[in-house]
Amino acid sequence: MTETTLNYSGFYTEGPRKGILGWLLTTDHKRIGILYLGCIVVMFLIAMVLGLAIRLELIAPGKTIMGPQAYNATFTVHGIIMIFLFIIPSIVAAFGNFLLPIHIGARDVSFPKLNLLSWYCYVAGGLLAIASIFTGGGAPDTGWTFYVPFSTQTTTNVNLAVLGAFILGFSSILTGINFVTTIHRLRAKGMTWGRLPMFVWTLYATAWIQILATPMLGITLVLVFLERIFGAGLFDAARGGDPILYQHLFWIYSHPAVYIMILPGMGVVSEIIPTFARKPLFGYWAMAISSLAIAFAGSLVWAHHMYASGMSDLAVLVFSFLTFIVAIPSAIKVFNWISTLYKGSIELAPPMLFALAFIFQFAIGGLGGLALGAAASDVHLHDTSFVVGHFHYTMFGGAGFAFFAALHFWLPKFTGRMYRHKPAVIAWGLMFVGFNVLYMSMQAVGIQGMPRRYYDYLPEFQALNLVATVGSWILAAGILLMFYNLWQGIRRGRPVGNNPWGGATLEWQIPSPPPLENFGAEDPVVTKGPYDYKGVVADEY
Amino acid sequence: MDQYANPTAQAVDNVLIYIFGFSLLLLLGITVVTIIFVVKYRRSKYPEPTSDNDGNIWLETIWTVLPVMIVMTMFWYGWTNYVGLREVPAGALEIKATARMWSWQFEYPDGRKTSKLYVPVNTPIKVSLHSVDVLHNFFVPAFRIKRDTVPGMENYVWFQAPEEGSYDIFCAEYCGVGHADMITTVEAMSQEAYADWSKPLEPSGDPRGLIVLNEQGCTGCHSLDGSDNIGPSLFELAGQTRKLIRDGQPVEVAIDENYLKIAIREPELEVVAGYDPIMPPYDEGTISAEDLQAVVDYLLGKVVAATTAPDADQLLEENGCLGCHSSDGSEGIAPTFKGIGQRDVTIERDGKELTIKVDAEYLRRALLEPEADMVKGYAPMMPAADYLSPEQIDVIIEHLLKQ
The missing domain is CATH 1.10.760.10 (Cytochrome c-like domain)
Known part of the structure; x- marks a missing residue:
């Protein structure tokens, strides 16, 4: 390591406290964003290893590297970490915290101390979730959905995992409250609602879901707790309870939660595409309103996870109808992104490649969702590998790739240093190929009829499972190369100026990395929209 | 095969093909247009954008309204076909399925119970679904049917098997450590074979030996009434002799207990003249010593009175x-x-x-x-x-x- 590493300026050196306490007790939104980012990347890598182990077990029928109990624990912990500790907080907590105040011309969020508390909730919940793997009756084996009655009967350490998820929920709620308040109260002079970057609009829509839906998760998990500890009987048909009630309660949160995961990703893509096409985002208001529409309609479709559960056919009719409604705003977004490219000046820099991969993969995920939303076809596809593939197309190919796009877009802003582009493009290529080989095979084997959560399977499913596992290796190689390249960039990349990409939003007008309180002595005054690239020149690096 | 022979699969496939077909077209369109734009408007060719268009109310209206209409057709087509999965044809045969960790039990109208689901072909079957412990799910990919079994609640599915054969049944709702092993089959038989199979058992029960012969499928090759088949008939064996090929030499032996046991355990040793040596051996794991004795006793006419005690x-x-x-x-x-x-x-x-x-x-x-x-x-x-x-x-x- 050379002398020049880590001599970051800006908010890294400023602040009331020095050293580790300067980070652990910070109320600076940028430092909290960085704290989140570090934790989230670590969580992602842990859960990725578990995912690779799942794929390795499935390379051939029968027991390959682990037996059924270990397999069940592995996919459960993979799911819990990826969903509650990676994808839900990923863009919102890391990039949202860092960028939201800068995007609206503010010096911090409305409640900086609450912001730090939400990070501690995240850490506490994460530690409990990880402790549940190693303590009690063994790692939880319920799947991330904790379906009763199995979850109330199993002797594995579900209690601790549930407690962890409960506390993580508070982290999410506090962030949501902070963001809604900040967007309403702290916009700079001239920052009208019509000049908000689309990323802020999506964070705004997301924050409302976090505030309104997450308490449902808390309540549901408390009920599971009561059921396990005191045998409350709420979900036990023999005592007048109803196991299907649990599924309603769980999905009333967990379906909107997938929009917590995807909406900020859509925001990221809506920033990157105009920047690298040097053209205003097509249909600004349609994009803003469709974000709110997704948040609203997405809260009304939870029971489309339950067509096969035994709920009434009338409910199937209603929820299938509502599910197709929520497809519309997503389709509008895709069309508008593509129209933004029309007659632009397009540069295929790494963030742009990840954003384009997002559109392709999210489109596949969304279109696959149509077959799951239609009542008849869902009967065949439900609870097969198709659902797992579909979910990964939207959440990993969508939200995950948006997270990687955001890393490549904003890390130079966060650190003032640029990674190398060539390895970034190679990593992107590996990831794109590996991803589609992996999850397209999973979708195909699901259409063939392979149920999900099987550690062992019949011989007719072997070929596609083998292909999927090979895909997982290509994908993992790409991810490792990507992180290695980004890490090298952070440590010893070439310094960049304020605006390496030629962006028009406010963060590109302040130094990289930004100073404490972002904007120097005078508050910024906004006079133009977020995608007005006239006269904006990218800095050489 | 009759177009409607597998009606539930037909209903689901209609919708799958419609939606996947449309999706593929749309995906292709999106991808091709994106690639064209990215290549055509690359920065090396256009250092600055040639338009600052940021919206078009007509275009945006069209691509809001058109998708609404398309997805509404998908919704409606999905729903109407779903109704077909829920409306059981009149006169369906009703079988009760009970799921437990980690096996299936099927109970027929006459009280008979099996671990595989035996059905006649081309007959609507209604399976009522029950669980005694946690959630499971009755999934038959070949018929595209799937429904949870919920403790304390009755669900149902129906299907019609198009042809004779085995169709996999999976548990599709995660239920713990044995989830992936909770697999059995639908055994679809011709209507005649099914009528035979479902003949009510005498209350006193068949002799154990006969039950074993039927269960093991012996009677598929060996008749019990003297008629010729793939293998020699088992009709009134006591006191008979058999011409055998032993070590390449024809010999004649009397049928006794010892001979029969060898013929079942190691059939390739002594093959009856005129028959192919194709019978598989039945080892201890397939027919227990007790059952073997029962079979031999039955074949030699020494039938022991069947007990009424459950087996x-x-x-x-x-x-x-x-x-x-x-x-x-x-x-x-x-x-x-x-x-x-x-x-x-x-x-x-x-x-x-x-x-x-x-x-x-x-x-x-x-x-x-x-x-x-x-x-x-x-x-x-x-x-x-x-x-x-x-x-x-x-x-x-x-x-x-x-x-």
Whole structure:
């Protein structure tokens, strides 16, 4: 390591406290964003290893590297970490915290101390979730959905995992409250609602879901707790309870939660595409309103996870109808992104490649969702590998790739240093190929009829499972190369100026990395929209 | 094959093809247009954008309204075909399926129980779905049907098997450590074969030997009435002789107990002249020594009077016990039955460990209150067997103690 590493300026050196306490007790939104980012990347890598182990077990029928109990624990912990500790907080907590105040011309969020508390909730919940793997009756084996009655009967350490998820929920709620308040109260002079970057609009829509839906998760998990500890009987048909009630309660949160995961990703893509096409985002208001529409309609479709559960056919009719409604705003977004490219000046820099991969993969995920939303076809596809593939197309190919796009877009802003582009493009290529080989095979084997959560399977499913596992290796190689390249960039990349990409939003007008309180002595005054690239020149690096 | 022979699969496939077809077209369109734009408007060719267009109300209206109309057709088509999955044709044969960790049991109108689902072809079958413990899911990919089994609630599916054969049944709702092994089959038979199969058993029951012959499929090749078939008939064997080929030489032997046992256990040793040596051997694992004796006794006309007591092996099979407890000593989710009558077990009672000898009292408690004394090293997940009658429990205990 050379002398020049880590001599970051800006908010890294400023602040009331020095050293580790300067980070652990910070109320600076940028430092909290960085704290989140570090934790989230670590969580992602842990859960990725578990995912690779799942794929390795499935390379051939029968027991390959682990037996059924270990397999069940592995996919459960993979799911819990990826969903509650990676994808839900990923863009919102890391990039949202860092960028939201800068995007609206503010010096911090409305409640900086609450912001730090939400990070501690995240850490506490994460530690409990990880402790549940190693303590009690063994790692939880319920799947991330904790379906009763199995979850109330199993002797594995579900209690601790549930407690962890409960506390993580508070982290999410506090962030949501902070963001809604900040967007309403702290916009700079001239920052009208019509000049908000689309990323802020999506964070705004997301924050409302976090505030309104997450308490449902808390309540549901408390009920599971009561059921396990005191045998409350709420979900036990023999005592007048109803196991299907649990599924309603769980999905009333967990379906909107997938929009917590995807909406900020859509925001990221809506920033990157105009920047690298040097053209205003097509249909600004349609994009803003469709974000709110997704948040609203997405809260009304939870029971489309339950067509096969035994709920009434009338409910199937209603929820299938509502599910197709929520497809519309997503389709509008895709069309508008593509129209933004029309007659632009397009540069295929790494963030742009990840954003384009997002559109392709999210489109596949969304279109696959149509077959799951239609009542008849869902009967065949439900609870097969198709659902797992579909979910990964939207959440990993969508939200995950948006997270990687955001890393490549904003890390130079966060650190003032640029990674190398060539390895970034190679990593992107590996990831794109590996991803589609992996999850397209999973979708195909699901259409063939392979149920999900099987550690062992019949011989007719072997070929596609083998292909999927090979895909997982290509994908993992790409991810490792990507992180290695980004890490090298952070440590010893070439310094960049304020605006390496030629962006028009406010963060590109302040130094990289930004100073404490972002904007120097005078508050910024906004006079133009977020995608007005006239006269904006990218800095050489 | 008749177009409507597999009506439930037809209904689902209609919708799948419609939606996947449309999706593929749309995806292709999106991808091609994106690639064209990215290539055509690349920065090396256009250093600055050639338009600053940021919206078009007409375009945006079109691509809002058009998708609404398309997805509404998908919704409606999906729904109307779903209705076809829910409306059971009149006169469907009703079979009750019970799921438990981790096996299936099917109960027919006459009270007969099996672990595979036997049905006639081209007949609508309504399967009512029940669970005794946690959620499971009855999934038959070939018929595109799937429905949860929920404790305390009755669900149903219906299907019609298009042709004879085996169709996989999977448990599709995650249910714990045995989830991936909770697989069985639909066995679709011709209507005639099914009528035969479902002939009511005499209350006194067939002799055990005959039951074994039927269960093992012996009668598929060997007639019982003297008519010729793939193998020699088994009609009135006592006192007969057989011409055999032994070591390449023709010999004639009298049919006796010893001969029959060899013919079943090692059929390739002595083949009856004029028949191909194609019969598979039936070892101890397939036909137990007891059953072999019953078969031989039956064939030689020494039929022992059938008992009315329930058959322990059958009870263990029907009630799914063998889903977790192996009978051959292999390690499973739960302790094996092999040798259970002769061993000591270490159990946990009220948080303390103690080692006891397996006796009738212990087994009864293990069946009826499985959580009271847990065998060390196993998770308390067995459901109480309180659905068995006292006689059935007695038979099982007696049987297990003899292991």
